[in-house]
Amino acid sequence: xxxxxxxxxxxxxxxxxxxxxxxxxxxxxxxxxxxxxxxxxxxxxxxxxxxxxxxxxxxxxxxxxxxxxxxxxxxxxxxxxxxxxxxxxxxxxxxxxxxxxxxxxxxxxxxxxxxxxxxxxxxxxxxxxxxxxxxxxxxxxxxxxxxxxxxxxxxxxxxxxxxxxxxxxxxxxxxxxxxxxxxxxxxxxxxxxxxxxxxxxxxxxxxxxxxxxxxxxxxxxxxxxxxxxxxxxxxxxxxxxxxxxxxxxxxxxxxxxxxxxxxxxxxxxxxxxxxxxxxxxxxxxxxxxxxxxxxxxxxxxxxxxxxxxxxxxxxxxxxxxxxxxxxxxxxxxxxxxxxxxxxxxxxxxxxxxxxxxxxxxxxxxxxxxxxxxxxxxxxxxxxxxxxxxxxxxxxxxxxxxxxxxxxxxxxxxxxxxxxxxxxxxxxxxxxxxxxxxxxxxxxx
Numbered sequence: 001x002x003x004x005x006x007x008x009x010x011x012x013x014x015x016x017x018x019x020x021x022x023x024x025x026x027x028x029x030x031x032x033x034x035x036x037x038x039x040x041x042x043x044x045x046x047x048x049x050x051x052x053x054x055x056x057x058x059x060x061x062x063x064x065x066x067x068x069x070x071x072x073x074x075x076x077x078x079x080x081x082x083x084x085x086x087x088x089x090x091x092x093x094x095x096x097x098x099x100x101x102x103x104x105x106x107x108x109x110x111x112x113x114x115x116x117x118x119x120x121x122x123x124x125x126x127x128x129x130x131x132x133x134x135x136x137x138x139x140x141x142x143x144x145x146x147x148x149x150x151x152x153x154x155x156x157x158x159x160x161x162x163x164x165x166x167x168x169x170x171x172x173x174x175x176x177x178x179x180x181x182x183x184x185x186x187x188x189x190x191x192x193x194x195x196x197x198x199x200x201x202x203x204x205x206x207x208x209x210x211x212x213x214x215x216x217x218x219x220x221x222x223x224x225x226x227x228x229x230x231x232x233x234x235x236x237x238x239x240x241x242x243x244x245x246x247x248x249x250x251x252x253x254x255x256x257x258x259x260x261x262x263x264x265x266x267x268x269x270x271x272x273x274x275x276x277x278x279x280x281x282x283x284x285x286x287x288x289x290x291x292x293x294x295x296x297x298x299x300x301x302x303x304x305x306x307x308x309x310x311x312x313x314x315x316x317x318x319x320x321x322x323x324x325x326x327x328x329x330x331x332x333x334x335x336x337x338x339x340x341x342x343x344x345x346x347x348x349x350x351x352x353x354x355x356x357x358x359x360x361x362x363x364x365x366x367x368x369x370x371x372x373x374x375x376x377x378x379x380x381x382x383x384x385x386x387x388x389x390x391x392x393x394x395x396x397x398x399x400x401x402x403x404x405x406x407x408x409x410x411x412x413x414x415x416x417x418x419x420x421x422x423x424x425x426x427x428x429x430x431x432x433x434x435x436x437x438x439x440x441x442x443x444x
Contacts, residue, residue: 033316034156040324041392041418048329060326073234081326082400085319087233087247092315093181094251095308100178102256102304114370115172118361119179122388123147125356126348133344138409141402142341144187145413146348146420148394151177152320153421154387157429164436166380168373173384176357182248184394189245192401200239204246207232211253220259220299222307242401254307259299268296320393327396330414337415345399345416349389350423357385379435386431389424391417 047056060078067073075083100106106116126146135142154173158165210228219225229250236246260268272293298306337343361381364370372381399413 033320034152034154034159036317036321037150037152037324037392038156040321041328044325044328045330045332045418048331053329053331056329078326081322082397083237083243086323086397087244088311089315089319089323090181090185090244090247091251092308092311093178093185094248095254095304095311096178096251097182097248098252098254098256098304099308100175104175106175106179110370112175114361114364114373115175116179117364117370118172118357118385119176119183121356121358121360122149122176122180122353122385123183123356125354125359126352126389129348129352129355130344133340133347135340135344138403138406139341141192142345142399142409142413144184144191145395145399145402145417146345146352146389146391147180147187148184148391148398149173149177149180149353149388150390150392150394150421152316153390153392153425157387157390157425158432160429161432161436165432166373166375169376169380169384172373172376173387176384176388180388181394184398185245185248188242188398188401192398193242194240196241197239200235201241204232204235204239204241207235208249208253211250215253215255218259220295254304256302256304258302260296262300265296265300268293323393323397327400328392328414328418330411330418333415337419339412341409341412342416342419345395345413346420346423349391349395349417349420350386350427353389353424354382354385357388358382361385377435380432383428383431383435386424387428389428390421391424392421395421 047053060081061076063074064077064080065072065074097106106112127143130143130146131140151174154177155170158170158173207228211225211232214224214228229246232250233243233246237243272290337346358381361370362378365372372378395417396414399410399417403410403413
């Protein structure tokens with residue numbers, strides 16, 4: 001009788017793989033999303049400069065009614081995109097921030113120092129550049145427009161260079177963009193919010209308190225949180241604080257630890273297997289037998305991981321492209337680019353981001369607060385700083401808040417965002433090409 005060979009022990013991946021896997025998955029989705037976003041922005045601009053422009057504008061202003069009985073909310077379609085769908089975008093931003101704080105680059109001061117300091121510089125620099133142009137009272141409100149970085153487009157540009165881009169540079173830009181988004185949310189809440197309805201704000205706060213209580217009590221069904229979250233979003237909107245702020249806060253409240261431990265899951269699966277083996281003639285599976293296993297398998301994955309995995313592709317391939325279609329349609333007027341607002345935004349995105357990100361990073365490294373990521377030199381950092389000037393999605397979003405009621409300024413702001421983002425993408429891509437090692441086939 002042949003001797004039974006022992007079953008080889010499977011190769012266990014290094015612990016670092018579990019930490020970098022979400023980042024790599026995120027970057028792959030963002031790279032593809034950046035291409036789709038570019039296509040949608042181009043389609044929106046083509047339509048805005050075509051005979052169909054008026055019909056397209058009417059479409060985005062179609063009234064959409066949502067409500068029950070006397071509780072009715074009637075808003076145009078583009079409002080539902082900008083205040084409704086974008087809340088999901090900001091919810092995912094909140095999830096990403098929570099992940100970075102819990103297990104990512106923001107979990108320690110040393111790790112967070114460089115991207116956070118760079119993000120601060122990347123917000124201060126563009127704002128100062130914008131204000132330096134001198135504006136009247138209405139135009140001055142646009143100082144927050146060039147502060148944002150669109151990570152989807154940035155990752156899309158880096159994807160053109162494949163594996164030659166160091167992971168450390170990608171993680172740096174990803175973390176910077178997340179900190180940048182949080183800065184934009186703070187600006188939206190503090191600057192671009194009219195008179196606050198304190199009663200509704202208190203109701204919104206009560207909604208967040210209910211969600212925290214449900215987390216503590218172990219309430220697990222996602223639909224319950226959707227209902228309470230929607231009510232909290234509506235109260236936030238009625239309070240005059242932009243409802244996307246609710247999205248970020250809801251993301252930050254999402255638990256990052258699983259309800260069921262790995263050991264408990266293994267015990268539930270073993271119990272089911274043992275019970276099935278004890279009665280091999282039983283072919284049907286009773287719902288009562290499989291219910292504990294289904295619950296254990298679901299709750300062995302942290303809610304943050306489940307929601308991010310489920311929603312991130314929808315945000316990348318649906319929410320952001322729809323936002324681009326609804327907001328990137330600008331009538332091309334080359335002469336208008338010389339006006340103060342578009343020039344201030346374009347220069348703010350290109351020059352302000354470069355000086356702010358690179359300058360603050362250099363200062364942080366020189367005084368010993370931070371260190372450059374592995375495989376990254378100052379040439380690559382300069383390229384990253386210029387790529388940070390691709391502001392598209394967030395910049396257009398903030399422009400809509402800053403210039404609400406001023407359609408002429410909003411059009412000029414969008415022109416500036418598109419120009420500044422385009423120049424930043426081209427120059428940043430060029431700097432990255434120069435600073436990266438050449439492909440093996442091109443080596444001399």
